Amino acid sequence: MLLRLRVSLPDRPGGLGQVARVLGALGADILQVTVLEREAGRAVDDFTVSWPGTTTPAAVHERLSSVPGVKVEGVWPTKEVPGSALDYDLLMHVAGDPARGFATLVDALPGLCGGEWALALADGVVRHASLAAPPVFELAAPPPPRPAVHVAGERRLMLLPVKGTAMNLVVARSEGPPFHRAELDRAARIVEVVSRMAARFEPVND
Template sequence: MLLRLRVSLPDRPGVLGQVARAFGVMGADILQVTVLERDSGRAIDDFTVSWSGVLSAEELRERVSVVPGTKVEAAWRTREVPGANPDYDLLGHVAADPGRALATLVDAVPDLVSADWAVAVSAAGALVHGSWQAPETVSWSDVTLIRPSSLTLDGPVHVLSVPLPPLSGDDALHLVVARSQGPAFHRVELDRMIRLMELVEVLVRSGVKA
């Protein structure tokens, strides 16, 4: 299975190598490392690993944390396959059929940021479209924020909310993306979604055909 681990570690030579060795000792194959931030002598990195061992994600998290100064902030399953370029696939589908851009976007986004589900909601909180795992009975009026935020459904659920470009005749839609197992969305993930929305809007407005 694929796991994503968010690791806070000292930003000095050799520490990243120690973390990589810790993964290797347990049989976890590092597929991708994404640097989210570096500040005041520390870094926050997302590791995507292939993991088929007998230890649980929580046990893997504990063992990596033995590296001095290192803290694993979260470990959760992901469907985002490194090197698969899902952003490009999404943009290709939007270009091929701009009329279905809203549904295409909402259905695809969870896999782009290792989330569980996504919905498009109106300014009044009405559900316009949801991915297949999205809950149907939730009040969305309090989460239309242009920044990462949190709410509680059946447990802590981290939410990322960004305004959607006008894709279906409604200029006041928001994209709400949620993850329940992993950490809160990082600013890098928010920036990625905002940039993606801009590109989708360009394709829809231009009416590009593949």
Template sequence: MSFPDRPGALGKVARVLGTLGADILQVTVLERETGRAVDDFVVSWPGSPDTAAVRDRLSAVPGIRVEGVWPTREVPGAAPDYDLLRHVATDPSRAFATLVDAVPDLVGAEWAVALSSDGDGLVHRSWQAPPSLDEGGGIAGVKLADLASLRPATLASGSHQLMSLPVPAARIHLVLARTTGPSFHRAEVDRAGRVVELVSLIAGL
């Protein structure tokens, strides 16, 4: 959610969410520049929220822009980064498979795959990844070879938002995807990139 970076703006967002019955569990600042703030809110509702109504009510407040509303598996207050690194350290031989399985939850992605940097195709997929990838299919019309050639970047293709990160130590490219919500933010790319670096170091040791 984007809104003016000035006193009282966050309170307006909280009040609107409160009138909708939302319980704010966590707020993460993604960006503060050019007079605006971009924050990620994790909230809970009793029952299933009407995401269209949430977007409409918030967008009606002057200055507030809703970037996206989507479900998440993230547990506020948890430390999934540390949990991932602990599992990697316990079994370094599966370091990059563990990374692919666990990294989607760190950045609100739905699934992830590891692609060979040598052009050999799919190396590993998280269980949520589309089965068609096992048959060499592309992702939302983007060929796997094209994704593997990207440097740290985000890409919108059809209904998919993609993040691509090189993992030189394993000669793979990590690709994450989500079909709901906005494009991956720079802060999310940076977070995933730091985790990739640490996993590479642990695997090397």
């Protein structure tokens, strides 16, 4: 199984290696490490690991939490295969068929952001939806003027307004931690690029 682990650890030599040794001892194959932030003497890293057998996210969380100085912020299943270049694939598809740009973007966002589903809202109506997305969705508050993260019950949401339009993109997951600001910034840049490519071909204000 593929898992993502979000770990906060002391930002000092050997800290990352200590976590890697524990993961190796548990039988995990580390496929990718992404540094999300480094500040105030600590780092927040995302590990993508391949884990054999029937290990559960809860068991992984418990074992890693025993490492001194390490705080486990989340362990959750992922379908994002490291090295698959999903963002480049998305842009190539949009360039080939810009009239379907927003639909293609919505389909790709869950994989790009470690989410479970995504959808595009305009004037309260779902215009595009990925697999597993609800057919009807209502924001609890007015859409934010800029990209934002939000927690609604068990849902962790990423809210991405499309500049100059009435459209807002929503990415959701029910497992793992809230979306990190590094994830939000990356998604917002991708949305901006795709919206510029697609804006001439798809009406979004009606």
